[in-house]
Amino acid sequence: MTETQVAIVGAGPAGLVLARLLKRRGVEAVVLELRSRDYVEGRVRAGVLEQRTVDLLDEAGVAERLHREGMVHQGVELRFGGRSHRIDLSGLTGGRKITVYGQQEVVKDLIAARLESGLPLHFEVSDVTVADVESERPAVRFTHEGSEVELRCDVIAGCDGFHGICRPAIASALRVFEREYPFAWLGILANAKPSSEELIYANHANGFALHSMRSPEVIRSYLQCRPDEDLDEWPDERVWEELQTRFELDEGFSLNEGEIFDKGVTPMRSFVVEPMQHGRLFLAGDAAHIVPPTGAKGLNLAVADVEVLASALESFYGSGDTAGLDAYSEQCLRRVWRVQHFSSWMTSMLHRPPGQDPFEAKLQLSQLEYVCSSHAASTTLAENYVGLERV
Numbered sequence: 337m338t339e340t341q342v343a344i345v346g347a348g349p350a351g352l353v354l355a356r357l358l359k360r361r362g363v364e365a366v367v368l369e370l371r372s373r374d375y376v377e378g379r380v381r382a383g384v385l386e387q388r389t390v391d392l393l394d395e396a397g398v399a400e401r402l403h404r405e406g407m408v409h410q411g412v413e414l415r416f417g418g419r420s421h422r423i424d425l426s427g428l429t430g431g432r433k434i435t436v437y438g439q440q441e442v443v444k445d446l447i448a449a450r451l452e453s454g455l456p457l458h459f460e461v462s463d464v465t466v467a468d469v470e471s472e473r474p475a476v477r478f479t480h481e482g483s484e485v486e487l488r489c490d491v492i493a494g495c496d497g498f499h500g501i502c503r504p505a506i507a508s509a510l511r512v513f514e515r516e517y518p519f520a521w522l523g524i525l526a527n528a529k530p531s532s533e534e535l536i537y538a539n540h541a542n543g544f545a546l547h548s549m550r551s552p553e554v555i556r557s558y559l560q561c562r563p564d565e566d567l568d569e570w571p572d573e574r575v576w577e578e579l580q581t582r583f584e585l586d587e588g589f590s591l592n593e594g595e596i597f598d599k600g601v602t603p604m605r606s607f608v609v610e611p612m613q614h615g616r617l618f619l620a621g622d623a624a625h626i627v628p629p630t631g632a633k634g635l636n637l638a639v640a641d642v643e644v645l646a647s648a649l650e651s652f653y654g655s656g657d658t659a660g661l662d663a664y665s666e667q668c669l670r671r672v673w674r675v676q677h678f679s680s681w682m683t684s685m686l687h688r689p690p691g692q693d694p695f696e697a698k699l700q701l702s703q704l705e706y707v708c709s710s711h712a713a714s715t716t717l718a719e720n721y722v723g724l725e726r727v
């Protein structure tokens with residue numbers, strides 16, 4: 337048997353940021369990860385960081401490369417009806433901005449910092465289970481390098497994503513709120529120069545499209561598709577043709593094309609469990625909630641959760657005060673539902689559901705025109721997109 341103060345299950349953004357924050361607050365933690373380091377560092381996912389996420393990574397001392405390589409954006413473009421409309425994120429929010437920096441780069445920086453500090457982070461653990469979560473000394477059991485280990489702790493942080501084991505372990509204490517969408521995203525990475533300095537969100541009769549980037553040489557683009565879309569039906573030529581169509585402008589526009597080196601389909605889902613804690617097990621990030629990616633919020637929300645949890649644990653270990661831990665779920669859920677609303681609103685405004693009737697299409701267009709022409713409506717989009725203030 338081994339012991340620690342906080343056992344963190346999962347080395348995604350939530351688990352790794354939590355481990356880093358706890359280290360800086362003098363709280364001991366062990367991080368357990370199912371996959372290999374290579375796998376975790378290579379997983380391509382989010383790319384948009386809110387200002388508050390960047391500020392937190394800065395304070396945690398892991399943002400040096402982010403500032404060097406990340407691309408700071410002060411606006412986004414909405415494209416519909418053959419016209420382009422810029423939302424001035426910074427102008428509308430008192431100078432706040434977003435940074436485009438791949439999630440896997442954030443993860444690499446956090447892993448490097450953890451390993452450099454010599455603190456425990458175990459990859460390729462298996463048979464992970466949690467026990468005694470209603471007691472003051474819960475445990476995580478797992479197999480590592482052929483040995484069975486029981487890790488006793490004060491608190492378990494369930495940062496093991498949507499398909500992890502922590503949420504199912506306390507399922508009977510949770511209420512689920514869920515929505516599936518009748519469409520998905522076909523995402524590509526390609527060696528091509530971005531065709532715009534800022535992200536472009538397009539609503540076209542053929543469906544939604546997003547133009548994004550990972551570096552000055554690599555673009556990330558998405559096309560709305562069916563949830564059961566067969567990638568074999570999407571040779572590269574068809575992907576480019578469809579992207580060109582969905583980003584078309586009356587005045588003319590051509591996307592830069594290049595070699596596609598990654599292609600995949602991402603389902604869209606909204607999901608929340610309440611509460612986000614039971615006994616001494618606290619869920620954070622995708623383990624507790626999923627948002628459709630249109631609002632670019634999943635990673636940011638995971639980081640917001642663990643900021644709350646780290647502060648609560650600091651008080652717990654500093655003075656024995658459990659008020660922060662007791663209020664963890666309530667405090668996180670206020671942000672979670674705001675972000676759920678924003679992500680669902682962006683999704684419904686920008687996607688064309690199958691069988692959309694003409695009335696609905698007109699309403700969507702009217703909503704988009706209002707967002708782009710009203711200062712109040714643009715501000716609503718901007719302040720939610722750059723992220724609400726830190727708690």
Ligand SMILES: Cc1cc2nc3c(=O)[nH]c(=O)nc-3n(C[C@H](O)[C@H](O)[C@H](O)COP(=O)(O)OP(=O)(O)OC[C@H]3O[C@@H](n4cnc5c(N)ncnc54)[C@H](O)[C@@H]3O)c2cc1C
Nearest residue numbers: 346348349350370382383496497621622632633634635636
């Ligand atoms: C295509 C795509 C695009 C996205 N775009 C954006 C975006 O632009 N902006 C944004 O903010 N978000 C975006 N997201 C969402 C974002 O990637 C997730 O919300 C984020 O990864 C959540 O972090 P997490 O640490 O909670 O979970 P995860 O990243 O899922 O990490 C969980 C970790 O736990 C590990 N694990 C699982 N089970 C176990 C176990 N039993 N034991 C130990 N470890 C385990 C997993 O291997 C994983 O490493 C996107 C997601 C996708 C799929």
